[in-house]
Amino acid sequence: MKALIKSMVCLLIVAIGLTSCEKFSVLKSVDIDHQPAGQNLLNKTIWEFLSENNFHENDSTNVGLFGRAIEHAGLKDLLNQQDASLTVIIPTNNTLRSFLTGLGYATVTDVPPVVLKNLLLNLITDTKVRSFDLEAGKNTAFVSLSNDSLYFSRTVTVSNEYVLTVNSPTTSNSISTSVRTQNLEFKNGAGHVVNNFTHYIGAVNPPDSINTNLVDFLSDTIYVSKDTYNQNGSTANKNRNHGTLLETITKLVNATGNNANFARRILTQFPVRQPRFNDRIGTVKLEMYFHNITGPANLNFYEDQNVDFNELTVNWNNMPVYGASPIASINVTTALRNTWQNVDISPVYISALANGKTFMNIGASISADQTIGFRTKEFDGGRFRARIILNSPPVTIISPVNNNPLDVELSKKVKALTLNELQFTGTANKNITFTITSLPQNGFIVINGLPANVNSSFTQEQITRGVVKYLYAGTTAGTDSFAVEAKDFQGGIYNDIVNLAINIR
Incomplete structure (x- = not known):
């Protein structure tokens, strides 16, 4: 066994020295006394690694943008502490860039340092966490340096005992992400590279339903004008259009490579206009008819980029940039099959109205490896098409x-x-x-x-x-x-x- 481990360590060190897209080896199922990937990084701090070679400008490590973000946020000294024992979630360049674009920032340096610092501290904990330190099948919570939560879980498959996932508890509305490269060990801690940006978003309880018999208000309904979904994965899947189907689907696949993390994502468009009841808006509810539900999951809704799209040609490659921050969430179970459910989107709709928007794009994705499907406007003459309901405000009870x-x-x-x-x-x-x-x-x-x-x-x-x-x-x-x-x-x-x-x- 020791000879086998020694051979594996040598292979890992050679693999890490390469400048290909596989620069870091992913830890596979080995005996518990294995040597972790990243052995040749032990003489460097996390900061020294992130910033080397001008932030990896000419290699394929694909993490240099995170290093520049750390510098802009003023966290260089934190990650350069020689005697620290940290764990850092490291998003790849494209992952971080896409997330910041979703927030409305063109570059890392456009983000106010205090905002960026708070976000990045959510990816760091002062406890060294490696996949083989974790109990299999359990979500383990750590306090991040932003005083929020950071969850790690290890699952076991037939081919790999150490599949590492970040932020996947049912108590969270975070985007769960599997780790692409794990257990990079540094002088002052460990690093895990991810292909999807994740930060902790605690699940909240939905508000109580309104008893319409006790509340007097006026209502107006706006129906969806476009509804489809887009699929990640292979080139063929990314180019595929689903605009004429009878069901929109969102599905998360915890996989690496071309499949990415959420493999299917719903995209809808609604008109934005003043209510016909000519009164102030009290609530705005988004209602959708749930059809196919394979299992429990947290469903997040987002306001996506406000650009028009062609329902019959839109696909993963040309769809509007998806929003980074959920505007509403709902805990979904199989009991919701074939039912109408609603979420409150009052702030974003009222904001869209105030900003002169004539339409808004609303996307949806889930944070568990399940599938959720909704009826589209094409099904049964549009009887189950999604809708937005505007209500006038009653007398407040608070x-x-x-x-x-x-x-x-x-x-x-x-x-x-x-x-x-x-x-x-x-x-x-x-x-x-x-x-x-x-x-x-x-x-x-x-x-x-x-x-x-x-x-x-x-x-x-x-x-x-x-x-x-x-x-x-x-x-x-x-x-x-x-x-x-x-x-x-x-x-x-x-x-x-x-x-x-x-x-x-």
């Missing part, structure tokens, strides 16, 4: 309890919003939504690590979970503020805008 300043430590520059600063009563936390009406001038509000805009929203339940944060972008003590509108799950809007003061000390 009232304020707390509205206190946020105190931000200058040395940390980060403050999670708590109920001490913002709290309403009258219904459960999951039923109270805050929509941002004005942004801070000297910093950023982030929700699940992603920068918020005017009309972005969060729930009171998310406040209790610590995922709504203020990031200070300055260097000296000062003040700041932002404002929100409070709304209950029935669409009732609290009359006064709530202003939140911020003190940086």
